[in-house]
Each structure stands twice: as C-alpha cells, then as structure tokens.
Amino acid sequence: MRNISSNLRYLRRSKGLTQQQFADLMEIKRSLVGAYEEDRAEPRYDLLKKFASFYELSIDDLINEKINEKWKPADRASASNIRVLSISVDSNDKENIELVPIKASAGYLNGYADPEFISELPKFNLPMLKQGTYRAFEIKGDSMLPLQSGTIVIGEYLESWADVKQGETYVFITKSDGVVYKRAGNRFKENKGIKLISDNVIYEPYTISAEDILEIWKAKAYISTVFPEPTPEPTMESLTSMMAQMQKSITQLQQGKN
Structure with missing residues (x-):
C-alpha cells in the first residue's frame, strides 16, 4: 500500500517503541505489526484510522507521503480536513x-x-x-x-x-x-x-x-428519557381558524390568477 510499510516502521521508531509496545497500544498482535512494516499484509481501514490518530496524521498522509525526518506535516495542514480521531473496538473488532x-x-x-x-x-x-x-x-x-x-x-x-x-x-x-x-x-x-x-x-x-x-x-x-407530548385534539376554535386561513389562501391564489 504505497508508503504505508516504511512509514509505520519510521513512525514507530521515532517514538522509541518496540513492535510489541506498539502492538499493545493498538491492541493487536505483534506479528501483525511486523507484517505491516515488512509489506506482507495491509491494515484494515479501521486500523489505518487508529494508526493515523495515534501519530496525529491523516490517512492520506500515512498511506501516500514518504514520512521521514525531512517531512513537514504542517505544510499539508488544512482546516477543511479534520484529523482522524481515536476509536475503540469491541471483541468482534467492530467500532464502539x-x-x-x-x-x-x-x-x-x-x-x-x-x-x-x-x-x-x-x-x-x-x-x-x-x-x-x-x-x-x-x-x-x-x-x-x-x-x-x-x-x-x-x-x-x-x-x-x-x-x-x-x-x-x-x-x-x-x-x-x-x-x-x-x-x-x-x-x-x-x-x-x-x-x-x-x-x-x-x-x-x-x-x-x-x-x-x-x-x-x-x-x-x-x-432520551423524556417522551414527546401527544398532539392535542383540535378544538372548534382551532378548526375555525384553520378554515379561515385556508379561505384566505384560496382567495389570494384566485387574485393572483386574475
């Protein structure tokens, strides 16, 4: 997946983490970290989001940019693109x-x-x-x-x-x-x-x-624990007002045609 393998390896080392430490933080197996860094497997989208959030990057940067000591993320910052956020998953690997x-x-x-x-x-x-x-x-x-x-x-x-x-x-x-x-x-x-x-x-x-x-x-x-109030029954007064408004609207439409 383009630069994802080398980027993950560089970013992990830049934070001084071992593969096991990073795996523990991401709640995945260490063997997966090795597979991703050696380009033997590709992370699922939910994991990409989690990786990007951890490193404070966008998914696009994590996948496509060649990230090293010369790379400047500030050069690509834009207020119209929200950073990927942290998430958690359940035992079935589904987002909570x-x-x-x-x-x-x-x-x-x-x-x-x-x-x-x-x-x-x-x-x-x-x-x-x-x-x-x-x-x-x-x-x-x-x-x-x-x-x-x-x-x-x-x-x-x-x-x-x-x-x-x-x-x-x-x-x-x-x-x-x-x-x-x-x-x-x-x-x-x-x-x-x-x-x-x-x-x-x-x-x-x-x-x-x-x-x-x-x-x-x-x-x-x-x-919400508050249930909506029932719609009140129409009264003679409200029905009369409604009919008057309808008659007024009809009159205005007829005048417009003339």
Whole structure:
C-alpha cells in the first residue's frame, strides 16, 4: 500500500517503541505489526484510522507521503480536513459508540485524540446504525428544544468540514464553547467559519471560526428519557381558524390568477 510499510516502521521508531509496545497500544498482535512494516499484509481501514490518530496524521498522509525526518506535516495542514480521531473496538473488532457524558465534556476537549482517554469512556453499540464512526454526546441546556437537557445525541464523524449542510444538526466540538449541539446556518467556508443556530428562538445565532473547531459530528439519532407530548385534539376554535386561513389562501391564489 504505497508508503504505508516504511512509514509505520519510521513512525514507530521515532517514538522509541518496540513492535510489541506498539502492538499493545493498538491492541493487536505483534506479528501483525511486523507484517505491516515488512509489506506482507495491509491494515484494515479501521486500523489505518487508529494508526493515523495515534501519530496525529491523516490517512492520506500515512498511506501516500514518504514520512521521514525531512517531512513537514504542517505544510499539508488544512482546516477543511479534520484529523482522524481515536476509536475503540469491541471483541468482534467492530467500532464502539463511545459516550461523552456532560461531566466528561470538558476533559474531551483535551482527550479527544488520546486513545487512552477514549478507551475509558462508556461504550455501546446500536445495530440500526450503518457502518461508520459514531460518538454519543450528552447535551445540556434548552437551546435545542424540544430536545431536553440530558438527551444523548449520536453523531457520525465528518472526515471533511466541507460535508456540513445548511439546515442540518451537528455536534460541534469547539475550543471556546466546548461540546455544542446546533443547526448549521451555512455550509463551511474556511474564511468565514460556520453560523450556529439554536432551535429555541430565544437564543441568537452566532458564528464560530475554523480555528475554533476541533471536530464535527453529524447528528444521526438521539436517546432520551423524556417522551414527546401527544398532539392535542383540535378544538372548534382551532378548526375555525384553520378554515379561515385556508379561505384566505384560496382567495389570494384566485387574485393572483386574475
């Protein structure tokens, strides 16, 4: 796989690790490390992500760049490409969904790329979610009503901030505000950042810069102990108002045709 074998060998040695030590950190067999470094086998995608996260590189750099003492990763840095994050896997080698509770959200800002910190978070799996990298965040406050404070939002990791879509909801990991769950007011622009909008209209929208963003997770599901209120039965007053509004709309349409 291009330069992956020599890169893995160089990076491991640059950190002063033996093959066994690196294998223990990655939770794989030492023989696999040897096979990867000698180009006798290719790591699976989930392992590539784990390797890249450990060395603070993108998968593209790990595979395609020739990494040595002269290589400068800063030359290739771009705010529109999010670094690969740390993950954990279960006994079947399937990625876990790690839960970041409110009490751990402050620590997550420093430990989001630390495999040891991630390994200590609570973990679970949801069979309804397709293949991908997911993380769960407990939200606080009432800025995203009707989702209540304490709701757990499950997000899928975005490899590129260019995938942010206007009007959809995301968990943003930010340096200034920590973990926030908001609706995107625009697509990501490196020179303008992203406008964040609360579903609760009493909160004013605000914009965060690219430099303030650490990670972005696209909301895919949520878990809550608060069930939605039933839709109230229509009253005569509400039906009368509805009919009046319909009549007004019909009248406006007829006037438009004339």
